[in-house]
Structures are given as structure tokens and as C-alpha cells.
Amino acid sequence: MTGSTTLSPATAIGLREFAALGTRAVVATCDPGVIESASAILHEELIAIDRACSRFRLDSEIADVHRRAGSTVEVSPLLSEAVETALRVAQDTDGAVDPTVGAAVIDLGYDRDFADVRHRRAPVVAGPRPAPGWACIELDPLRHRLRVPVGVVLDLGATAKALAADRAVSRIAAATGSGALVNLGGDVSLAGSPPPGGWAVGIALESNTSPGDARVVVAIREGGLASSGTAARTWLQGDRRVHHIIDPETGDSAENWWRLVSVAAPSCVEANAVSTAAIVWGASALDRLSTRGLPCRLVGEDGTVVVLGGWPTDGATPDDGRGGTTTGATRRTTGAATTTIDRATGTAKRATGTTAEAVS
Amino acid sequence: MTSQGAGEGGWNLGRRSLARRIRLTTAAIVMVAILGTAGIGTVVAAEIPGTTAAPVATSKTGTGSTAPTTTSQSATTTSGATSTATSNSNSNSMATTKAPTTTSRPADTTSGATG
Numbered sequence: 001m002t003g004s005t006t007l008s009p010a011t012a013i014g015l016r017e018f019a020a021l022g023t024r025a026v027v028a029t030c031d032p033g034v035i036e037s038a039s040a041i042l043h044e045e046l047i048a049i050d051r052a053c054s055r056f057r058l059d060s061e062i063a064d065v066h067r068r069a070g071s072t073v074e075v076s077p078l079l080s081e082a083v084e085t086a087l088r089v090a091q092d093t094d095g096a097v098d099p100t101v102g103a104a105v106i107d108l109g110y111d112r113d114f115a116d117v118r119h120r121r122a123p124v125v126a127g128p129r130p131a132p133g134w135a136c137i138e139l140d141p142l143r144h145r146l147r148v149p150v151g152v153v154l155d156l157g158a159t160a161k162a163l164a165a166d167r168a169v170s171r172i173a174a175a176t177g178s179g180a181l182v183n184l185g186g187d188v189s190l191a192g193s194p195p196p197g198g199w200a201v202g203i204a205l206e207s208n209t210s211p212g213d214a215r216v217v218v219a220i221r222e223g224g225l226a227s228s229g230t231a232a233r234t235w236l237q238g239d240r241r242v243h244h245i246i247d248p249e250t251g252d253s254a255e256n257w258w259r260l261v262s263v264a265a266p267s268c269v270e271a272n273a274v275s276t277a278a279i280v281w282g283a284s285a286l287d288r289l290s291t292r293g294l295p296c297r298l299v300g301e302d303g304t305v306v307v308l309g310g311w312p313t314d315g316a317t318p319d320d321g322r323g324g325t326t327t328g329a330t331r332r333t334t335g336a337a338t339t340t341i342d343r344a345t346g347t348a349k350r351a352t353g354t355t356a357e358a359v360s
Numbered sequence: 361m362t363s364q365g366a367g368e369g370g371w372n373l374g375r376r377s378l379a380r381r382i383r384l385t386t387a388a389i390v391m392v393a394i395l396g397t398a399g400i401g402t403v404v405a406a407e408i409p410g411t412t413a414a415p416v417a418t419s420k421t422g423t424g425s426t427a428p429t430t431t432s433q434s435a436t437t438t439s440g441a442t443s444t445a446t447s448n449s450n451s452n453s454m455a456t457t458k459a460p461t462t463t464s465r466p467a468d469t470t471s472g473a474t475g
Contacts, residue, residue: 022474028468161474183470183471185474186470186471186474188469188471197465198463199468200463200466201460201467201469201471202467202469202471203470203472204470204471204472205472205473207472209472211466211469211470212467214467217466217467218461218462218463219460219461219462219463219465220458222457223457223458225460225471226471227472228473232472260473264458266457295460309459311459311460312459312460
């Protein structure tokens, strides 16, 4: 674990960082004096979510559910909440983010902790296996009873991390009275009053980029901010490089259309759901995102940057720190290509040029 | 993918008998009628006694579009995550979160693809 108190132009904050869930966990508090308590709460929450949801642990609850596939199993309230969240996200994204991709991602070679996957060449198995679909999962959220059909493997990785961030930061703010930020591998959640000017979040292709090295920095004051991308968590399957965001319809890694999608939303769960779905949606993402009204920033495979829903342009002048919303169409100058939304057809178009226009 | 249960208001409708579906639907219609008469204008849900199914919910909010289906509010937790997901399960709803703004401050943390 590393710990420090960061001095920002406006104030001092408490900050702790440690490895967890195969990535990095960060907790920050406006009041540096409560950072130890905040860190302890985050540790508790991560231990609990890992014990409930990890498909890499033989002693996890979800592993037990898989062993008893076909039977109705009584589970903990936390696993019940995690599955319920995953099912809601699946419904809300029209199945783009589906927890039943577990078998598909295992077939691709992501069958153990990513630290062990990163440097291995996974064998090629039979063709990709489409996900059976979230609707086959039976959950009674009142009595915490769960039934997973035989042959179906749940992968809660797409939502459990964001859920843990939301749960932890709420607990921290309630217990300490301090505004707080929790970041789990790029999934950021806020609670309580932010520091003056808001929490400054760097946007980078990989979440383990040092905050000081992030070229794009935005301020947020509430809710959550999540980023999903295809460049960071990749490995070789045979001679082919694959990544961890699975298209449930094909059972294969989603098409490389967007390199990074960042979304701000009322919660980290919702932000993560939309950013992950956008990767899966690919070419249709702009149309789908524009109807949701969420602030988004998308980086195409060719480097084109598109912003939606009031997300500030990368080169915009910093505001006075009081925040507020940006409305209407935004423009982004790029050196690569232009992405526009065709208002009539709702389809994304690309052409060479210097300006990308996005519709909020 | 299967479409089992989709659009019918719950996660575990797939194995329900036709009779149970009818009972649930009837109960939900009665509840909607009562609440509608009472003028309740927020998302509401009713648990159907004696069943393990997630009940049907309805909404009179928004622009009159089809209400989202959701599980009983008594089933959801108090975490912001779940309640937010519920309130945004209607794709027609618009987020109210403030958009990020640019800042000259150094970043406190980084958001990117999980490494």
C-alpha cells in the first residue's frame, strides 16, 4: 500500500492506494484525518465483494453457485445485490453488458487471475460461444435465492467493481462525514461534498497511468465516472490478440471500434454500464449514447475524439471551479478523422477532416 | 440469446406457469388501478404475497412513455447503485448528473481502461 497526502491548489486531501481485484484501488477523502478509516472501509468492501463474486476463487459464493448449477441456491445479500445489479445493467443496455458471458470469456483464455493471463498464450478452442442470455438467470432478490442453469457461467466482473466502488464510497462518506472518492481500476465513485473545484480525474487509456501523466483532466462533483477500453486488458489466444470486453451476441471480444469510452453518470454502476456497452455497441454507440443524455468521451481506434452530453472538449478553458453543465452541440478538433452523428439516420459517419462534431 | 422473461417485469418469470402469470398480471393491474386512482405519481411496486416472483412495477412519471419494469422497491438495497439503476431503467429517462468540467488542477486520480 502507498499512502500520501496530496496538496492541490485548493486544499489537502487524504489519499491511499493499494492493489485489489486484479487492479488498483484508490480512496481519497477531503478530510485527510479520516483517510485511515476510509481505507479500512474500502478494504472491508473489497474483501466482501471478492469473496462473493470472484470466479477465480474456489471458495467464493459464485463458485459455489456454479457447482450447484440447476439448483436454487440461497446466497448472501451482497451476491444477490451484485447479480441483481448485473441483470439490471443487462436489461438497461439491451443485453450488451450481459453477466452470462462467463463461459465465452473462459473460452477466450481469461480463466484465471489476469496477472497470470497477461503473459500467456491461451489455446484456441472451438469457435466463440454466444452468451445464453441474462434472462435465463433466476433471482429472487427478496429472499436472496439464485438459480443458474447448468452450463451457464456468470461473470460479474463488468459490474461488481463499479458496485463495490458505489457501496464503499457511500459507506465512507456516511461513516466519516467527509467527501470521498473511490477508484477501482478506473471506475470512480463519489459521495459527500467534493473539494473546492471538484475531484480532478485524469482520463487515460489505462487506469494505472499516473494522475500526473494524464493529458486530459476533468472535474466532477457527484455520481460516478467510468472508462472502458480495449487496449489495457488484452492477451494472446493463439496468434490473435483478444480483450476482455465480450460481445454477448458473438461470444468473442467486441469489435475494436472505440479504444476508450468514458462516461459520467449518477452512479459508477451506471457510468460503467454505459461505457462498457458503448464498446460492444461499436458503430452504433454514438446514436445510442446520444439518446441517454449522459456526458461521454469516446476515443476511436484512429484517435478521433468525440464528446457527447456536455462532456467538455479536451482543449477547453478551465472553468472557475464552480461547475455547472454544458449543453448543446460540442466540437472537438482532432488531427485524425471526423466523426459525426447523422441526425436523420442516427448512424455514425467518418471522414477525414479536422473537426469532430458531437450532438448532445 | 433467449428472450425468456424479458419485458415482463422480473428475472425469474421463465419457469412460471401460465396460471401464475395470470395471477401476477391481475394483481399488478389491480394495483396500478388503485394507485392510479390515488394519484400517486412516482415509481411504485407491489409485492405479490405468496410468490417468489419479482412483482410488476409501474410509473406515472416522465412523458407518458411505457414505464420501465423493475423489481420491488422492497427488494432493492439502500445503495445508490441499485436505486440509480432502477430509476434509470427506462431508456427514455434523462440523467441529471452534472457534466464534468475542465480544470487546471492536477488530477487526483485516473480513469481509464482497467489495467
